[in-house]
Amino acid sequence: MELTINGKKEIIDKGKLTVGILLKLKDIQMPEMVSVELNGEIIDRKDYDKIELQNSDIIEFLYFMGGGNYGN
Amino acid sequence: MNFTEEQIIRYSRNIILREVGGEGQRRLLESKVLVIGAGGLGSPILLYLAAAGVGTLGIIDSDVVDLSNLQRQIIHFTPDINIPKVDSAKSKIKQLNPDVNVITYKVRLSSKNIVEIIKDYDFIIDGTDNFPTKFLVNDACVMNNKPFSHAGILRFEGQTFTYTPGNMCYRCIFNEPPPKGVVPTCSEAGILGAVAGVIGTIQAVEALKYILQNGDLLTNKLLTFNALTTQFREIKLNRNENCPVCGKSPTIKELQDYEQPVCELKL
Ligand SMILES: [Zn+2]
Numbered sequence: 001m002e003l004t005i006n007g008k009k010e011i012i013d014k015g016k017l018t019v020g021i022l023l024k025l026k027d028i029q030m031p032e033m034v035s036v037e038l039n040g041e042i043i044d045r046k047d048y049d050k051i052e053l054q055n056s057d058i059i060e061f062l063y064f065m066g067g068g069n070y071g072n
Numbered sequence: 073m074n075f076t077e078e079q080i081i082r083y084s085r086n087i088i089l090r091e092v093g094g095e096g097q098r099r100l101l102e103s104k105v106l107v108i109g110a111g112g113l114g115s116p117i118l119l120y121l122a123a124a125g126v127g128t129l130g131i132i133d134s135d136v137v138d139l140s141n142l143q144r145q146i147i148h149f150t151p152d153i154n155i156p157k158v159d160s161a162k163s164k165i166k167q168l169n170p171d172v173n174v175i176t177y178k179v180r181l182s183s184k185n186i187v188e189i190i191k192d193y194d195f196i197i198d199g200t201d202n203f204p205t206k207f208l209v210n211d212a213c214v215m216n217n218k219p220f221s222h223a224g225i226l227r228f229e230g231q232t233f234t235y236t237p238g239n240m241c242y243r244c245i246f247n248e249p250p251p252k253g254v255v256p257t258c259s260e261a262g263i264l265g266a267v268a269g270v271i272g273t274i275q276a277v278e279a280l281k282y283i284l285q286n287g288d289l290l291t292n293k294l295l296t297f298n299a300l301t302t303q304f305r306e307i308k309l310n311r312n313e314n315c316p317v318c319g320k321s322p323t324i325k326e327l328q329d330y331e332q333p334v335c336e337l338k339l
Contacts, residue, residue, distance in 0.1 A: 042312050060307050064250050065224025
């Protein structure tokens with residue numbers, strides 16, 4: 001199946017592919033620092049393992065960014 | 073308001089722009105912008121807004137200038153070390169453009185004082201470096217119908233969007249601050265100073281466009297910048313109906329203060 005992930009087209013053939021599995025596949029080290037947008041909608045963290053991706057889905061991983069340092 | 077001869081010369085490159093003109097310059101001189109944080113993002117924001125003739129600039133920062141700040145916080149110079157950042161920034165702004173009325177707040181922003189401070193301003197800019205303040209600024213601005221510019225930077229990357237009432241807010245993307253354990257530690261963080269310059273300058277442009285009521289703002293989209301690949305991306309985002317602060321049935325109705333993870337940078 002063809003997905004668009006952060007603007008890049010990718011072919012992933014893994015059979016059943018949930019958002020949770022994709023996060024692992026993409027080796028996202030700290031999923032807590034990422035929000036996932038699927039076809040224009042932010043999806044709830046608790047649905048990551050429920051939502052199955054479909055051919056031509058558009059996925060964005062949005063990263064938490066603070067500042068260059070914390071505190072000072 | 074009539075321009076002085078000096079103002080006509082000072083702002084001539086603004087006034088000559090069809091989208092600004094005398095009317096736009098007057099608007100800038102009458103506008104009030106609040107910049108939260110006089111650091112890596114706040115430095116270029118303050119300098120560009122002061123140079124453009126934004127009439128009133130509020131600056132919030134509770135810190136003093138540290139040697140390690142000078143790598144990216146370009147409004148502060150070496151002789152300013154140990155001076156409060158708000159005072160250092162004010163003195164540069166006054167030297168750059170004496171027209172600007174600078175109001176300084178040497179305080180830590182909290183749920184107790186934020187509403188009182190933001191209420192006097194037309195546009196608010198988040199130039200802070202921590203999540204608790206970013207969420208506080210978002211919630212206070214959404215609840216009080218104040219437009220603001222958000223930005224975050226990390227290593228070689230940055231992101232920014234603009235909120236105006238009715239559009240997507242920070243919590244539409246990020247429900248709540250990341251759990252404390254997973255926030256990268258200082259030694260892992262780091263930031264290329266010029267990346268703060270790129271993102272802060274975009275925030276300044278957003279404020280100017282908002283005041284001038286010209287062009288398209290970064291609303292309902294997140295602009296991301298990767299300095300290593302020199303790529304800008306614009307990610308379309310919708311207002312989230314499950315957003316805890318601006319959604320259909322908001323669960324956050326009062327401002328709250330989140331705890332700031334403590335971190336000491338060890339080299
Ligand atoms: Zn929202």
